Amino acid sequence: MKVSVIIITYNRKKDLKECINSIRKQNKKPDEIIVVDNNSGDNTEEIFKRKENLDIKYFKLKENLGVAGGRNFGIKKAKGEILVFIDDDALLEPNDALNKIIKKFEENKDIGVLTFQVKNFFTKNILREEFPHKNKSLNPNTEFETTYFIGAGHAIRKEVLEKTGLYPEDYFYGMEELDLSFRILDEGYKILYYPKVIVWHKKSPKGRISDNKKWIYMLRNRMCLSFKYLKWKHFLASSFIWSIKVIKESKNPLVPIKGIKSFLKCKKGIKRKPLKEKTLNKIKELDGRLWY
Numbered sequence: 001m002k003v004s005v006i007i008i009t010y011n012r013k014k015d016l017k018e019c020i021n022s023i024r025k026q027n028k029k030p031d032e033i034i035v036v037d038n039n040s041g042d043n044t045e046e047i048f049k050r051k052e053n054l055d056i057k058y059f060k061l062k063e064n065l066g067v068a069g070g071r072n073f074g075i076k077k078a079k080g081e082i083l084v085f086i087d088d089d090a091l092l093e094p095n096d097a098l099n100k101i102i103k104k105f106e107e108n109k110d111i112g113v114l115t116f117q118v119k120n121f122f123t124k125n126i127l128r129e130e131f132p133h134k135n136k137s138l139n140p141n142t143e144f145e146t147t148y149f150i151g152a153g154h155a156i157r158k159e160v161l162e163k164t165g166l167y168p169e170d171y172f173y174g175m176e177e178l179d180l181s182f183r184i185l186d187e188g189y190k191i192l193y194y195p196k197v198i199v200w201h202k203k204s205p206k207g208r209i210s211d212n213k214k215w216i217y218m219l220r221n222r223m224c225l226s227f228k229y230l231k232w233k234h235f236l237a238s239s240f241i242w243s244i245k246v247i248k249e250s251k252n253p254l255v256p257i258k259g260i261k262s263f264l265k266c267k268k269g270i271k272r273k274p275l276k277e278k279t280l281n282k283i284k285e286l287d288g289r290l291w292y
Contacts, residue, residue, distance in 0.1 A: 001104050002031040004080030008070035010038040011090035016200060017047060021055070022091040028098040030084070032057055037073045038064040046250045067151065068167035068176040075158070075166060084155045091121065091200040092153065100196050102156050112160040112189025113181075114197070115149035117141075121200040127152075130201065132193050134287055147288030148181035148192050153199030163187050168224075170266065173209060175221035178289065197266045212255050215246045219259030224266055229275045234290045241292040 005023055009016045021031060023089070037044050048058040057077065058157040065073065075083060082105055086092055095101075097198040104114060117140060118130040126140045130150045138144070164183040167176045181191060209217075222242045226235040228231075250256075275283075283290055 001082050001105060002080040003028075003082045003084060003098055003102065004032050004034060004074075005030045005080060005084045005086065006034045006036065006071065006074035007086055007088050008036050008038060008067060008074065009040060009044060010064065011040045011042045012088045013040070013042050013043070013044045015089040016044065019086060019088055019090060019092075020047075020053070022093070023086075023200060025095050026092070027096050029104070031080055032078070034074045034077055035059070036070045036077075037061060038066070038070050049208060052145065065169065066172035068171055069169045071176075072166040072169060075104070075161060078158065081158055082155055083158055083161075083175065085153065086164045086199060087152045087201065088153055089204075090118075093198045093200065097197045101194075104194060105155070105157060108190075108192075110190050111192050112157055112184045112187070113149045113191045114155045114194040115146065115191060116153035116155075116199045117151060117193075117195035118152045118199045118201050121202040121208060123149035127201060127203065130203075132191075134289060141195050143195060144193050145286060146191050147185060147283050147286050148178050151177050151201070152201050152203075153197070155172040158190075160184055160187065160189055168221075169288050170269075171221045171224070172217060173214065173221075174218040175225055179221075179225045179228075182225065182275060182279075185282060186229075186275050212250055212252060214248045215255050216259045219243060219246045219256055220262040220266065220280075223260070223263040225269060227267060228273055230272055231274070231280075237291045245292075269270040 007021045034057045039061050045060055047053055048056055082117060101114060103110060115132050120127050120129045128136045129138060130152055132146045132148055132150050164187055168179045216235045219242050223239050247253055
């Protein structure tokens with residue numbers, strides 16, 4: 001199976017070089033490495049003028065399309081049957097990671113997504129917020145079926161995206177993986193947490209956008225996907241719980257109000273596409289994210 005590695009980058013030239021080096025160390029070389037630059041201003045393009053990087057497919061966008069938009073651009077350019085996504089500030093291990101990914105997909109035709117173990121590069125600990133299950137006490141070294149994947153490191157069959165559609169670009173930041181996960185499950189594919197592949201994430205405590213803006217996006221997008229795919233009781237419950245969470249995290253009661261206002265604007269263009277009852281039952285069985 002052909003493998004395309006896709007990296008979305010924005011103003012992280014040093015981290016990006018180290019990320020690419022970790023992919024170069026793979027025993028199985030990817031069929032292509034695609035770098036989508038969300039209009040960086042740090043001369044990232046200089047990396048790809050060097051002789052050793054001329055084989056990388058580098059695209060600099062004229063504007064920042066966000067995570068979802070950048071990934072969708074990369075998907076459209078990719079030729080691989082397996083698409084491996086890794087953040088620009090992360091490293092891929094072990095050196096036979098791509099071989100493991102290919103083998104897992106070949107052995108399990110019903111697996112649509114592999115989501116990798118994510119560790120903090122600096123502390124060497126599991127990043128619990130990037131652990132794809134509500135129960136954070138589960139053994140992080142044990143493989144299990146789950147209901148959503150994490151963006152820092154994952155692999156998707158391209159055929160899955162041809163059936164489900166791409167990432168929701170109107171989200172810009174946050175919840176894009178959960179939105180796509182719901183559609184993947186609705187098509188009958190499995191999402192597998194696969195800890196044999198590790199992503200060392202150099203996650204900064206300071207985000208790429210302000211905290212207030214981040215939580216506005218998170219609340220708006222959670223409301224959007226709940227409105228699109230879930231029952232009204234799930235929509236109302238998750239909207240309430242996330243509003244409380246946003247107040248707690250942002251320490252600003254105006255932030256959830258802005259998030260709800262932003263949702264109401266977006267709601268006009270959203271068409272409800274409720275998940276199949278079979279899918280909802282599976283999410284319940286796997287203790288997935290219906291209520292919050």
